[in-house]
Amino acid sequence: MNKPLFAFAVSLVFAASSLVGANAAAAAPSINDAQIAHIAYTAGVIDMTAAKQALQKSHNPKVRAFAEEMARDHAAVNDQALALVKKLGVTPQDNATSQSLASSAAAEQRKLAALSGSAYDEAYAANEVAYHKAVNAALSDTLIPAAQNAELKSLLETGLKLFQSHEMHAEHLVQSLK
């Protein structure tokens, strides 16, 4: 993993962990469902934005098919998340993890924007592997255990399976581009 990706992954996991706080063993975690919903939604938006950039920049059919899949899947899960928070009467709440995610992703997008051709394709695919790994760690270690609402927890669990599958697909893409 290169330095920016590593920093991004670390910031994601630590920012998510810090929300849970030192009193994680206490009955009520300090991260609430409104914050969790915001983080999950933000994670989806980031990958959709990356996919849109890939569709603008890449001419590789495999990369484009992967990007279309990312855009389609994350839109589906985010639509579901929006419907759920509306049903629950919860307003997603901005927080340190969402902000960390967004700023790291913006930096990554600027870096990718400077690349083109196969260099871009390879960097995009490698970033997708790293990004999905980082989000999977946050989901399984922090967000899913902390979620209180059963429907939100279930959606996050489906999201984790989705991200794991995307991670594997991204790994296949990296191999196919070598």
Add this chain to the structure above:
Amino acid sequence: MFRIVIMLAGLLLTTTWALPASAIGANQAQVTHVVVIDKMAFGSMPAGVRAGDIVEWVNRDIFEHSATARDGSFDVGLKSGATVRMTAKRGTFAFFCKFHPTMQATLVVK
């Protein structure tokens, strides 16, 4: 000689009657097996699927999926909410979702 002719005639008659009867029997025995896809997973695979049966793929997930045989025997596209039927052919088919490679299962058709 007469006995042989009678036996042959009997055999012919039996065969003539047996063919349509077995064909009708096969149609009547055709079974529909439902495979439900939900929450990023193929549901339990049906047992006792026979060649000529119908396999009905029901995608209850919020994502688009596929049921794609690794040997190329079938490639069923499944948009969210879609139900697609296919006629089963004999064999053991490892298949996966071409969009989500962690989704894998095996269909056995006898």
